[in-house]
Amino acid sequence: MTRLRYFAWLREKIGTAEEELELPADIGTVAGLIAWLRGRGPGHAAAFAESNRVRCALDHEFAGPDALIAQAREIGFFPPVTGG
Amino acid sequence: MTRLRIEVGPADFDAAQELSALASGDCGGIGSFVGIVRAGSSHPRVTALTLEHYPGMTEAALHRIAQQATARWELTGCTIIHRTGRLLAGETIVFVGAASPHRAAALAATAFLIDWLKTAAPFWKHEEFDDGTASWVAANPADDAAAARWQSA
Numbered sequence: 001m002t003r004l005r006y007f008a009w010l011r012e013k014i015g016t017a018e019e020e021l022e023l024p025a026d027i028g029t030v031a032g033l034i035a036w037l038r039g040r041g042p043g044h045a046a047a048f049a050e051s052n053r054v055r056c057a058l059d060h061e062f063a064g065p066d067a068l069i070a071q072a073r074e075i076g077f078f079p080p081v082t083g084g
Numbered sequence: 085m086t087r088l089r090i091e092v093g094p095a096d097f098d099a100a101q102e103l104s105a106l107a108s109g110d111c112g113g114i115g116s117f118v119g120i121v122r123a124g125s126s127h128p129r130v131t132a133l134t135l136e137h138y139p140g141m142t143e144a145a146l147h148r149i150a151q152q153a154t155a156r157w158e159l160t161g162c163t164i165i166h167r168t169g170r171l172l173a174g175e176t177i178v179f180v181g182a183a184s185p186h187r188a189a190a191l192a193a194t195a196f197l198i199d200w201l202k203t204a205a206p207f208w209k210h211e212e213f214d215d216g217t218a219s220w221v222a223a224n225p226a227d228d229a230a231a232a233r234w235q236s237a
Contacts, residue, residue, distance in 0.1 A: 005138070007136055007137075007138055007206070007208060008136055008208035008210070008220055009220050057138070057141055057206070060138075060140055060141035060144050060145075062204070076138055076141065076206075078138065078206060078208065079208060079220065079223070080222075080223035081202075081203065081204070081205060081206055081207055081208065081223065082202075082207065082208050082209045082220075082221040082222070082223055082224075083135070083137070083166060083178070083201060083202060083205050083206075083207025083208070083209070084119060084166075084177075084178055084198060084201045084202035084205075084207070084227070
């Protein structure tokens with residue numbers, strides 16, 4: 001099982017802050033996971049509609065679309081950061 | 085040994101107290117930056133904002149940024165405090181401080197810390213306006229440019 005966490009407007013569109021999912025073994029990269037998540041429902045589809053507006057972290061490390069999700073236990077999705 | 089202090093949470097901070105904590109006989113000066121929730125001059129004006137963050141990742145990201153600063157400049161102390169939750173316009177939101185034997189290092193490290201904090205720490209601002217609307221703040225490309233200048237500098 002992989003823990004997925006969503007923040008800011010991704011959380012609002014998806015309607016939950018986190019979920020535990022069994023990811024298909026053939027998902028290799030962050031981009032592949034985003035494509036698969038789009039099919040989970042209208043909330044996910046809306047959140048991931050524009051993948052260039054989505055950022056990802058694998059086990060708390062920023063990761064680009066080509067990063068391999070491999071053994072990541074926690075995957076976070078969020079908009080570009082706006083702190084400070 | 086550089087003294088690192090990283091705090092993330094809703095509590096307010098006392099900038100004077102933070103500066104005192106950074107002062108020591110080993111340092112020649114302290115650079116600091118205090119961020120304030122800005123109402124803005126255009127309409128609608130911001131009345132409050134809510135800071136969401138990624139617990140666990142946030143603290144790790146701030147430690148990494150502080151460690152990069154201490155690797156790059158001779159620092160005796162480095163403090164990053166970022167508030168979370170709902171804050172009203174005019175309230176403090178962030179404190180960054182860097183103490184060094186030399187002023188150039190203290191000032192440069194302070195700018196580095198706040199530039200990187202804006203682009204490499206997982207915080208998101210949700211603004212409330214005086215016309216009753218609210219929205220998520222979009223990332224500012226100028227912030228990315230400000231952080232990027234440290235890679236070529």
